[in-house]
Amino acid sequence: MFIKQLSVFIENREGRLEEVLQALKDSAVNIVSLSLADTCEYGLLRLLVTNPEAGQEALKGAGFSAMLTNVLAIRLSHQVGKLQELLQAICGENINIEYMYALSTGKDDASIVLKASDLRKAADALAAKGVEIVTSEEIQAM
Amino acid sequence: MIWSKEETLTRQEIEEIQLTRLKETVNRVWEKVPAYRKKMEEAGVRPEHIETLRDLAKLPFITKQDMRDNYPFGLFAVPKEELVRIHASSGTTGKPTVVGYTRRDLAMWTECVSRIAVMGGAAKEDVAQICFGYGMFTGALGLHYGLENIGATMVPSSTGNSEKQIMYMKDFGTTLLVATPSYALRLAEVAYQMGIDPKKDLQVKIGLVGSELLTEAMRAEMHKLWGDDMLVTSNYGMSELMGPGVSGECRYMDGMHINEDYFIPEIIDPKTGEVLPPGEKGELVITCIYKEGLPLIRYRTKDVTRLIYEPCKCGRTTCRMENLDGRTDDMLKIRGVNVFPSQIEEVILGVEEIGPHYEIILTRKDHTDRMEIRVELLKATDSYRELEAVEKKIKSRLRVMLGLDARISLESPNTLQRFEGKAKRVRDLREGI
Numbered sequence: 213m214f215i216k217q218l219s220v221f222i223e224n225r226e227g228r229l230e231e232v233l234q235a236l237k238d239s240a241v242n243i244v245s246l247s248l249a250d251t252c253e254y255g256l257l258r259l260l261v262t263n264p265e266a267g268q269e270a271l272k273g274a275g276f277s278a279m280l281t282n283v284l285a286i287r288l289s290h291q292v293g294k295l296q297e298l299l300q301a302i303c304g305e306n307i308n309i310e311y312m313y314a315l316s317t318g319k320d321d322a323s324i325v326l327k328a329s330d331l332r333k334a335a336d337a338l339a340a341k342g343v344e345i346v347t348s349e350e351i352q353a354m
Numbered sequence: 355m356i357w358s359k360e361e362t363l364t365r366q367e368i369e370e371i372q373l374t375r376l377k378e379t380v381n382r383v384w385e386k387v388p389a390y391r392k393k394m395e396e397a398g399v400r401p402e403h404i405e406t407l408r409d410l411a412k413l414p415f416i417t418k419q420d421m422r423d424n425y426p427f428g429l430f431a432v433p434k435e436e437l438v439r440i441h442a443s444s445g446t447t448g449k450p451t452v453v454g455y456t457r458r459d460l461a462m463w464t465e466c467v468s469r470i471a472v473m474g475g476a477a478k479e480d481v482a483q484i485c486f487g488y489g490m491f492t493g494a495l496g497l498h499y500g501l502e503n504i505g506a507t508m509v510p511s512s513t514g515n516s517e518k519q520i521m522y523m524k525d526f527g528t529t530l531l532v533a534t535p536s537y538a539l540r541l542a543e544v545a546y547q548m549g550i551d552p553k554k555d556l557q558v559k560i561g562l563v564g565s566e567l568l569t570e571a572m573r574a575e576m577h578k579l580w581g582d583d584m585l586v587t588s589n590y591g592m593s594e595l596m597g598p599g600v601s602g603e604c605r606y607m608d609g610m611h612i613n614e615d616y617f618i619p620e621i622i623d624p625k626t627g628e629v630l631p632p633g634e635k636g637e638l639v640i641t642c643i644y645k646e647g648l649p650l651i652r653y654r655t656k657d658v659t660r661l662i663y664e665p666c667k668c669g670r671t672t673c674r675m676e677n678l679d680g681r682t683d684d685m686l687k688i689r690g691v692n693v694f695p696s697q698i699e700e701v702i703l704g705v706e707e708i709g710p711h712y713e714i715i716l717t718r719k720d721h722t723d724r725m726e727i728r729v730e731l732l733k734a735t736d737s738y739r740e741l742e743a744v745e746k747k748i749k750s751r752l753r754v755m756l757g758l759d760a761r762i763s764l765e766s767p768n769t770l771q772r773f774e775g776k777a778k779r780v781r782d783l784r785e786g787i
Contacts, residue, residue, distance in 0.1 A: 219736035223765055254764055256738060275768040279734035310737075327736075 213335055214282035215348045216264040217325070220257040221277040232257060232276065239270035244354045245325060247313035260285070260315065260325060262352050282331055285315055285346035286338060288322045295324070301341045307334050315346070318354065357472040357504070358465065360615045361670045365663075368672070371615050373407055375643035380404050380413070383649060386431045389424050390651070410618065410641060411629050415652045418451060421594065426452040432646050442490045443593050453492070453593050456646040460499070463596050466613045467500020470602025473611060473668070474587035475560045478505035481526055485533040485541065486565065487513045487775055492597030493565050497532045500599060506530065513537065513774035516544040523556050530560040535572045535588075536777040538563055539710050542579035553581040561586040564598055566776055567678055569696050571703035575710050588677060594653055595640055601675055606667045609674030616644045619673060620652070621661055635660040638675060656681045686780065688716065689723045693756055695780055698727065701751045707733040707744045711770045718784040725760040727752075730767050 222228045229248070236243065242262040248255055261267045264280050271278035288294045302309065308329035315323040323346060328334040335345065356362060363371075381401045383390040394400065397414040404410070421429060426449075430437075438457050442450040455463065476482065482501045486494035488510060502508050509526055511519055519541055522528065531538060538561055545552045552558065561576060561584055568588035576586045589602035590610050600617055601610035612619050617640050621630045624637040638655045642648075658681070662674040679694055686693045695714060702712050709730040717724045729748065735741060745762045752760050 217736070219734070221731055221735065221741075221764070221766060223763075223769075228766075251738075254741070256736060256741075258736070276766050277731050277734045279736060281736040 213284075213345055213347070214331060215260060215285050215325070215346070215351055216280045217283045217327075218259040218261055218264050218267045218271070219279050219281050220259070220271055221254060222257055223254050224252065229257065231274065232271065235270045235274040235276070236261065236267055239266055241267040241270060242354075244351055245313065245315045247311070247325075258311075258313070260351055262354065281327065283325050283327045284331060284335055284338070285325050285351065286323060287317065287344040287346055288324065290320060290322045294322065298338065298341070298343060301337045301343075302328065302334050305333055305337045307337070317346070317350075355472055355477070356669060357469040360613075361469060361611065361672055363615075363671060365671070368614050369407055372618055372643060375615075376407065376410065376618065376641065377401070377404055379641075379643050379645075379649045379651065382431055383651065387429060389420070389428050393420075407618070410620065410652070413641075413652050415627065415639065415654050416650050417654050418594070418656075421451045422449055425449045427454070429650070430454055430648055432456055437647055441492045441495075441593055441597065450490075451594055453596075454647040459596070459645050459647050462616060462644055463496060463599055464499045464503045466596065466599030466616060467496055468503045469500075469613060470589045470599055470611075471497070471501050471504060471506075471562060473602045473604040473670075474562045474589065475585045475605060476501060476504060476506060476530055476562070480506040480530040480560065481509060481528045482506040482530040482532065483509040483511050483519070483523060483526075483528040485511060485513055485519060485531065485537055485774075491775070492591070492593040494532075496591070496597035496599055497562065497564075501530070501532075516541055517548060520545045520548055520550060520556075523558060524550065527557050529557050530562065531558050532562045532564075534566045534773070534776060535563045535568050535576065536566060536711075536772075537774050538576060539572075539579060540772045540774075546579075552579060559584055562589060562602075563587070564589045564591070567696050569677075569700055569703075571700040572710070575703050590657075590675070590678075592655065594648075594650060595642055595655075596645065600640065603677070604666060604668040604670065608666065609662050609676050611666065611670050611672045611674050614672045617641065618643055619661055619675060621659070622654075624654075624656075624658075632661055632663055635676075656683050684780075686714075686716065686782070688725055688756075688758055691756060691758055693758070697755050698752065699779075701748065701755055702727070702729055704751065705729075705744070705748055707731065708748070708764075709767060711772065712779060713770055714780045716780070716782045716784050723784060725758060726763055727760050728763045728765055728770060730770055731764045732767060 244260040247258045268278050310327040312326035315325050317323050384401045393414045399412045436456050437454040439455045442452045488494040542552050573586050587603035591598040591600040601612040603610050620639040621636040630636045638657045641651050659675045665671050709732045713728040715726040748762050
């Protein structure tokens with residue numbers, strides 16, 4: 213049910229992001245979605261890729277500090293208020309959302325990736341609402 | 355095992371040897387080295403004034419500046435044809451300092467290094483790999499001849515090509531490693547990158563490290579990477595005095611035993627030049643009493659230590675010098691606070707999320723010193739909060755240690771420069787006021 217996200221530490225320096233992408237390209241790992249915040253000294257690049265394990269190996273080999281983190285990917289329909297409903301379900305359970313970003317599935321939906329303080333509980337709350345969860349097999353095929 | 359009987363003499367026996375040799379040396383430089391005679395005349399002292407060891411304090415100091423002023427051979431006490439070897443310091447600031455050895459000097463050097471190698475656990479059965487740069491630098495050849503003399507199998511691999519160094523270690527069954535502490539850590543890092551675990555796949559059980567400070571935190575880091583059962587000892591010397599072999603640690607690691615039949619140590623107040631009583635901390639001053647080529651008298655080492663005269667558990671009776679805090683000329687003055695880079699190193703090695711390599715960058719803005727410390731993040735994370743916590747941890751420990759604030763820059767593993775010789779960890783970019 214969870215998806216393995218690749219998290220990479222990068223210094224805020226010219227060319228660093230490009231080096232990450234080069235390493236992934238060299239090992240034929242495709243990027244499905246990513247998130248990078250605008251920070252001062254350094255940033256955490258978060259990626260959904262077709263083969264997270266291979267991606268992590270490639271980045272470690274290139275001297276990056278990289279790890280795999282479990283996240284939830286959720287398929288939402290493209291309608292006003294859908295995301296709010298979903299968050300209501302999660303917040304009602306006293307679960308904290310740590311971060312979220314958009315996931316492009318290539319279809320007409322508005323999917324998102326999210327990391328919560330208690331991922332299992334968040335998944336259960338969403339399942340109870342009948343929310344569709346994107347599987348890692350689907351990500352791999354993207 | 356103890357290499358020579360001179361290491362277990364009584365205090366009286368040591369002092370008799372020292373006095374005889376000191377008188378000979380003072381007489382010789384008075385006769386042969388005009389620069390020395392001039393310095394002694396200016397200080398109002400003649401060879402016959404040296405009647406006891408206490409009279410050593412009457413003699414003028416020699417500093418690195420004196421060596422530069424007399425570049426290259428002005429302080430030598432033998433004609434050039436008596437020399438069989440010349441070494442020189444790197445001379446990063448100005449002219450290098452040049453040192454020369456007669457045949458007897460080389461024999462003495464070999465003897466001194468054999469003693470400190472045996473102190474550090476070396477024996478005939480060892481395969482000793484020297485990862486110091488061979489050349490004008492005294493470290494490599496000094497350790498080489500001393501270890502060869504005790505019968506060890508020498509692997510003179512020098513510095514560079516770290517992968518090949520690890521291959522030699524594995525294929526030749528290296529048991530003893532000679533390197534700077536920082537290069538020893540680097541070599542372990544390279545081994546891990548090659549898929550070789552130094553603890554299991556290599557047989558290195560002795561580390562004789564020198565040319566850089568070995569702090570206790572660095573020693574712990576060596577054990578972490580090379581194995582708990584590795585005997586890591588530091589040894590001390592400098593090219594002006596001979597090279598490595600002035601003193602070294604035994605397995606009890608409670609100070610470095612000085613080869614007192616060849617060197618007389620004193621501790622002085624670096625400001626006044628006054629000799630301090632035994633046990634007090636100050637600048638180490640060394641007099642060479644058996645050298646022919648370049649017998650420096652009262653050489654100011656700029657190293658800060660204290661002397662221990664109590665006999666050691668190892669059975670040696672020679673005086674020990676405490677492991678160094680730092681050199682007076684390595685000391686940084688940051689916002690008026692005296693800081694030794696080794697203090698910063700201790701903090702960094704105590705934080706497990708980061709690696710042992712670091713760089714200190716000093717700048718000045720608006721008349722205020724700023725310190726930035728670059729470190730490598732080893733622990734992968736997905737949380738900004740965790741990154742901030744690492745920064746905060748380093749900052750607050752530095753504040754406790756130094757009373758100073760620093761900016762911490764986290765970097766990816768393997769981004770900071772690695773050093774094969776002496777590590778250069780400080781960049782002082784402060785200009786003006």
